[in-house]
Amino acid sequence: xxxxxxxxxxxxxxxxxxxxxxxxxxxxxxxxxxxxxxxxxxxxxxxxxxxxxxxxxxxxxxxxxxxxxxxxxxxxxxxxxxxxxxxxxxxxxxxxxxxxxxxxxxxxxxxxxxxxxxxxxxxxxxx
Amino acid sequence: xxxxxxxxxxxxxxxxxxxxxxxxxxxxxxxxxxxxxxxxxxxxxxxxxxxxxxxxxxxxxxxxxxxxx
Numbered sequence: 001x002x003x004x005x006x007x008x009x010x011x012x013x014x015x016x017x018x019x020x021x022x023x024x025x026x027x028x029x030x031x032x033x034x035x036x037x038x039x040x041x042x043x044x045x046x047x048x049x050x051x052x053x054x055x056x057x058x059x060x061x062x063x064x065x066x067x068x069x070x071x072x073x074x075x076x077x078x079x080x081x082x083x084x085x086x087x088x089x090x091x092x093x094x095x096x097x098x099x100x101x102x103x104x105x106x107x108x109x110x111x112x113x114x115x116x117x118x119x120x121x122x123x124x125x126x127x
Numbered sequence: 128x129x130x131x132x133x134x135x136x137x138x139x140x141x142x143x144x145x146x147x148x149x150x151x152x153x154x155x156x157x158x159x160x161x162x163x164x165x166x167x168x169x170x171x172x173x174x175x176x177x178x179x180x181x182x183x184x185x186x187x188x189x190x191x192x193x194x195x196x
Contacts, residue, residue, distance in 0.1 A: 013183060013187065014149075015142050015150075018142045027131055027135065108186030108189065108190065109191075110189075113132055
């Protein structure tokens, strides 16, 4: 069984993208595609059809929720599960994000050594 | 610590070295906003920028292992 996953990480911060990439590539041996903006992320999601998207909430120009809505409105990207990456993890924020229809939330800061466990746990890839 | 974890930590240390300048710049914005607040002269634009930078710092510093300020 091929367990290699392809993950698209969309975050405007270079360091966070790199840390997530290292965690997922070195620990899980997954393939990671990165994008530094919502626009670039949408383009890469269409072209690359990743197994999941990790999407930062607070980005300039197009924020995470707006990017997510655009992904949902396109039949090519609608089926791709999206996890939000955010430091906003108060219950009111979590409710707002859940209402959007994302598959889950990964709190920043995250542990790069455990990211490759957290993603499949939330998406049910282990079962 | 196993080999994989050691490799990840080594890679993180490299990223940290490259990111330090950006992170220190964010801290400088917070210091600037704090000083302006103490002088009663904190403008909305600086307050909003400081909020954004604080949010980014929360994510970055903790991910590099600096859980406490």
